[in-house]
Amino acid sequence: xxxxxxxxxxxxxxxxxxxxxxxxxxxxxxxxxxxxxxxxxxxxxxxxxxxxxxxxxxxxxxxxxxxxxxxxxxxxxxxxxxxxxxxxxxxxxxxxxxxxxxxxxxxxxxxxxxxxxxx
Amino acid sequence: xxxxxxxxxxxxxxxxxxxxxxxxxxxxxxxxxxxxxxxxxxxxxxxxxxxxxxxxxxxxxxxxxxxxxxxxxxxxxxxxxxxxxxxxxxxxxxxxxxxxxxxxxxxxxxxxxxxxxxxxxxxxxxxxxxxxxxxxxxxxxxxxxxxxxxxxxxxxxxxxxxxxxxxxxxxxxxxxxxxxxxxxxxxxxxxxxxxxxxxxxxxxxxxxxxxxxxxxxxxxxxxxxxxxxxxxxxxxxxxxxxxxxxxxxxxxxxxxxxxxxxxxxxxxxxxxxxxxxxxxxxxxxxxxxxxxxxxxxxxxxxxxxxxxxxxxxxxxxxxxxxxxxxxxxxxxxxxxxxxxxxxxxxxxxxxxxxxxxxxxxxxxxxxxxxxxxxxxxxxxxxxxxxxxxxxxxxxxxxxxxxxxxxxxxxxxxxxxxxxxxxxxxxxxxxxxxxxxxxxxxxxxxxxxxxxxxxxxxxxxxxxxxxxxxxxxxxxxxxxxxxxxxxxxxxxxxxxxxxxxxxxxxxxxxxxxxxxxxxxxxxxxxxxxxxxxxxxxxxxxxxxxxxxxxxxxxxxxxxxxxxxxxxxxxxxxxxxxxxxxxxxxxxxxxxxxxxxxxxxxxxxxxxxxxxxxxxxxxxxxxxxxxxxxxxxxxxxxxxxxxxxxxxxxxxxxxxxxxxxxxxxxxxxxxxxxxxxxxxxxxxxxxxxxxxxxxxxxxxxxxxxxxxxxxxxxxxxxxxxxxxxxxxxxxxxxxxxxxxxxxxxxxxxxxxxxxxxxxxxxxxxxxxxxxxxxxxxxxxxxxxxxxxxxxxxxxxxxxxxxxxxxxxxxxxx
Numbered sequence: 001x002x003x004x005x006x007x008x009x010x011x012x013x014x015x016x017x018x019x020x021x022x023x024x025x026x027x028x029x030x031x032x033x034x035x036x037x038x039x040x041x042x043x044x045x046x047x048x049x050x051x052x053x054x055x056x057x058x059x060x061x062x063x064x065x066x067x068x069x070x071x072x073x074x075x076x077x078x079x080x081x082x083x084x085x086x087x088x089x090x091x092x093x094x095x096x097x098x099x100x101x102x103x104x105x106x107x108x109x110x111x112x113x114x115x116x117x118x119x
Numbered sequence: 120x121x122x123x124x125x126x127x128x129x130x131x132x133x134x135x136x137x138x139x140x141x142x143x144x145x146x147x148x149x150x151x152x153x154x155x156x157x158x159x160x161x162x163x164x165x166x167x168x169x170x171x172x173x174x175x176x177x178x179x180x181x182x183x184x185x186x187x188x189x190x191x192x193x194x195x196x197x198x199x200x201x202x203x204x205x206x207x208x209x210x211x212x213x214x215x216x217x218x219x220x221x222x223x224x225x226x227x228x229x230x231x232x233x234x235x236x237x238x239x240x241x242x243x244x245x246x247x248x249x250x251x252x253x254x255x256x257x258x259x260x261x262x263x264x265x266x267x268x269x270x271x272x273x274x275x276x277x278x279x280x281x282x283x284x285x286x287x288x289x290x291x292x293x294x295x296x297x298x299x300x301x302x303x304x305x306x307x308x309x310x311x312x313x314x315x316x317x318x319x320x321x322x323x324x325x326x327x328x329x330x331x332x333x334x335x336x337x338x339x340x341x342x343x344x345x346x347x348x349x350x351x352x353x354x355x356x357x358x359x360x361x362x363x364x365x366x367x368x369x370x371x372x373x374x375x376x377x378x379x380x381x382x383x384x385x386x387x388x389x390x391x392x393x394x395x396x397x398x399x400x401x402x403x404x405x406x407x408x409x410x411x412x413x414x415x416x417x418x419x420x421x422x423x424x425x426x427x428x429x430x431x432x433x434x435x436x437x438x439x440x441x442x443x444x445x446x447x448x449x450x451x452x453x454x455x456x457x458x459x460x461x462x463x464x465x466x467x468x469x470x471x472x473x474x475x476x477x478x479x480x481x482x483x484x485x486x487x488x489x490x491x492x493x494x495x496x497x498x499x500x501x502x503x504x505x506x507x508x509x510x511x512x513x514x515x516x517x518x519x520x521x522x523x524x525x526x527x528x529x530x531x532x533x534x535x536x537x538x539x540x541x542x543x544x545x546x547x548x549x550x551x552x553x554x555x556x557x558x559x560x561x562x563x564x565x566x567x568x569x570x571x572x573x574x575x576x577x578x579x580x581x582x583x584x585x586x587x588x589x590x591x592x593x594x595x596x597x598x599x600x601x602x603x604x605x606x607x608x609x610x611x612x613x614x615x616x617x618x619x620x621x622x623x624x625x626x627x628x629x630x631x632x633x634x635x636x637x638x639x640x641x642x643x644x645x646x647x648x649x650x651x652x653x654x655x656x657x658x659x660x661x662x663x664x665x666x667x668x669x670x671x672x673x674x675x676x677x678x679x680x681x682x683x684x685x686x687x688x689x690x691x692x693x694x695x696x697x698x699x700x701x702x703x704x705x706x707x708x709x710x711x712x713x714x715x716x717x718x719x720x721x722x723x724x725x726x727x728x729x730x731x732x733x734x735x736x737x738x739x740x741x742x743x744x745x746x747x748x749x750x751x752x753x754x755x756x757x758x759x760x761x762x763x764x765x766x767x768x769x770x771x772x773x774x775x776x777x778x779x780x781x782x783x784x785x786x787x788x789x790x791x792x793x794x795x796x797x798x799x800x801x802x803x804x805x806x807x808x809x810x811x812x813x814x815x816x817x818x819x820x821x822x823x824x825x826x827x828x829x830x831x832x833x834x835x836x837x838x839x840x841x842x843x844x845x846x847x848x849x850x851x852x853x854x855x856x857x858x859x860x861x862x863x864x865x866x867x868x869x870x871x872x873x874x875x876x877x878x879x880x881x882x883x884x885x886x887x888x889x890x891x892x893x894x895x896x897x898x899x900x901x902x903x904x905x906x907x908x909x910x911x912x913x914x915x916x917x918x919x920x921x922x923x924x925x926x927x928x929x930x
Contacts, residue, residue, distance in 0.1 A: 029921075083573075
């Protein structure tokens with residue numbers, strides 16, 4: 001339950017030199033929802049917003065480690081299901097006046113495929 | 120091009136308007152602010168605690184220089200505007216600084232009234248209005264001994280108390296026969312006087328000041344009866360006058376203030392005005408709460424959103440003198456056609472008077488015990504009929520079955536007392552945050568301290584802390600508040616719009632009601648989803664992404680991210696084979712904890728989300744359906760064994776309980792809903808703390824409503840008595856449907872009934888037979904669409920499979 005989640009993500013062989021891996025198809029993630037990817041470095045949540053942007057955060061709320069992937073996605077934010085903290089999807093930062101940070105990963109969409117960089 | 124907004128006045132009303140405007144339209148204007156005082160924006164209402172030495176000037180700054188810089192606001196402090204040229208659209212300060220405007224906001228506040236007596240200009244004569252006055256008083260307190268305060272109103276008494284605390288010998292001269300006669304009746308005024316006298320303040324009542332004596336510095340005050348009072352410092356606190364001279368000279372129409380419309384616009388449409396300087400519908404306001412309401416409306420129009428209206432404010436008064444509890448609101452004197460309910464207990468120093476007219480609260484004075492002030496104020500402002508609660512009115516909401524949290528007085532608590540038990544927030548943390556961060560509303564305190572943001576049972580205490588810290592000036596949470604920050608519409612307005620305009624999708628509701636956000640927020644989306652589901656059964660497609668995780672996953676999320684599973688056990692009656700099936704599931708899936716619940720069911724805790732469909736598949740095969748233990752839905756029907764076994768039982772409570780559960784399961788309600796059925800008045804099923812409780816008597820069944828055993832224990836109210844099981848089902852269905860259709864989302868039946876009144880519910884369910892039958896029909900109709908087991912649907916993997924499987928097992 002450590003607050004900061006900014007620890008180094010271990011590079012994975014599947015990621016290749018560029019670090020980009022295929023996460024899945026865009027339509028596999030519900031709009032205004034999220035799906036989880038299990039990685040060697042822990043669980044990463046992929047959020048799809050109402051405007052079809054995709055963001056990736058470590059699936060742990062900076063507050064008490066709640067699974068952000070289970071929260072309600074609104075705008076470019078997600079509300080943690082445990083205590084209703086809101087976290088910005090593009091930065092992983094808790095919305096003021098709360099303070100905290102969860103790790104954030106680059107995402108790229110090409111056609112209907114979603115790619116995630118995890119190293 | 121960016122428009123230019125010029126604000127004349129750097130006080131609380133003007134800057135609050137700017138703050139509200141920045142929230143709505145941060146880039147619309149280039150903003151310039153002129154303030155006559157040399158300070159940044161500070162919290163004027165906390166001057167009394169600064170004078171009393173309880174706070175430092177730095178503690179009361181609302182917006183520091185960084186705030187102005189961050190929002191690109193040019194601040195001219197210490198520059199008084201002396202003229203407005205409306206043709207050229209410029210303002211000019213005394214030092215020649217000029218600024219052009221497209222829109223002008225006048226917020227010049229008010230000036231203290233100076234008695235026109237000889238000696239008023241002597242050194243040592245001050246008013247009590249700004250930090251400079253407080254400085255002068257603090258300096259005088261160090262050098263001199265005798266202080267005289269002229270004026271025994273709110274401000275004068277706070278000044279007197281502050282100077283007393285600074286070690287001065289204080290006398291108060293007051294024209295009227297009792298203190299604070301504009302807020303207090305004679306009895307309360309006299310109690311206040313005694314209490315202040317016991318602290319050492321001397322009073323001269325019915326005393327007219329004729330002259331302030333002295334050569335250069337003040338030496339004393341002479342009264343009309345020739346009494347002379349020694350004074351090294353004289354504080355004039357006889358009232359304030361709206362400062363509208365600037366506007367008047369510019370030809371803007373003024374009466375006893377700048378006349379504004381309900382949109383806070385003056386007669387010149389480019390010029391707005393807010394705060395103490397305005398006259399709205401013939402009234403001036405001198406407290407912060409109404410000014411903030413004005414600020415909100417004015418900002419709405421400056422931002423060119425343009426639908427908010429200010430309809431005037433109802434105000435209440437609290438005295439910010441540590442250790443004295445005093446509250447006053449509305450018509451506290453009574454009069455023609457009024458009745459008074461009075462409690463007077465001199466031994467405890469308590470006095471309460473509630474003035475009633477036509478079955479409604481008109482006003483109240485509370486002395487010594489002001490805990491319930493906010494409640495009376497709400498009753499008064501909302502015009503709530505009080506016939507149902509009249510017998511206990513004087514004793515406050517704590518005596519309306521709303522037990523458990525009443526009767527605590529925050530003023531007497533020390534700083535380490537825990538206020539919010541959910542988040543571990545103490546009194547000191549809250550009061551410090553209120554002053555240091557400039558918080559005025561319950562919502563702000565919740566955001567900054569978390570106090571009262573979880574179960575909400577300490578809301579009353581937090582509101583009291585706001586009231587005692589800020590005095591009359593805190594912005595009481597409006598009863599009719601917007602559904603959430605995405606909209607200005609209330610729950611009831613949104614609901615009415617849904618049915619009146621046949622809005623059948625969330626998008627349609629958001630567009631019709633002018634939502635400010637593209638897709639709502641975690642507060643409004645679940646509410647809208649429920650309202651649509653309730654309004655259009657069978658037509659509206661439930662939006663899973665707008666449901667809280669528990670309702671989306673049909674299980675309860677736990678602190679470690681696993682889930683709990685509670686199968687429905689009808690009426691709490693089970694069989695060996697059902698128990699065996701549950702045991703087998705628990706073993707097969709290595710479920711770590713198996714617990715009996717308070718609702719007579721079995722909770723399987725610690726299930727990984729991916730395993731839920733498989734767990735459900737096994738439970739479904741054994742005949743179980745979802746217990747909806749996770750939902751704003753019908754939870755359980757708790758029963759006692761009843762006449763089948765019990766030697767005291769007079770009715771078959773298990774039989775009826777099972778029938779009721781079969782009828783009601785699967786329904787979505789504004790909040791969780793629990794039923795109970797007892798087979799005799801011994802009431803072993805505890806039916807009288809349920810949302811709908813049924814108690815068997817020899818001749819039939821008693822029906823009870825609005826009970827709660829959780830946050831606030833509330834015993835039910837008796838609705839009526841019926842004779843047959845069929846009657847119970849009809850009344851139950853009709854009552855639940857009324858609750859479904861009319862309560863606000865997340866409102867349990869207990870607060871709902873307290874809000875609408877038991878008489879109303881009786882009228883709809885008991886007296887109006889046709890109406891009851893229609894409600895019952897609508898309930899049964901809605902149940903045809905609701906009674907589908909969500910577990911069975913998901914166990915097959917056909918519905919919402921994405922919810923229970925990772926996007927990718929591993930990368």
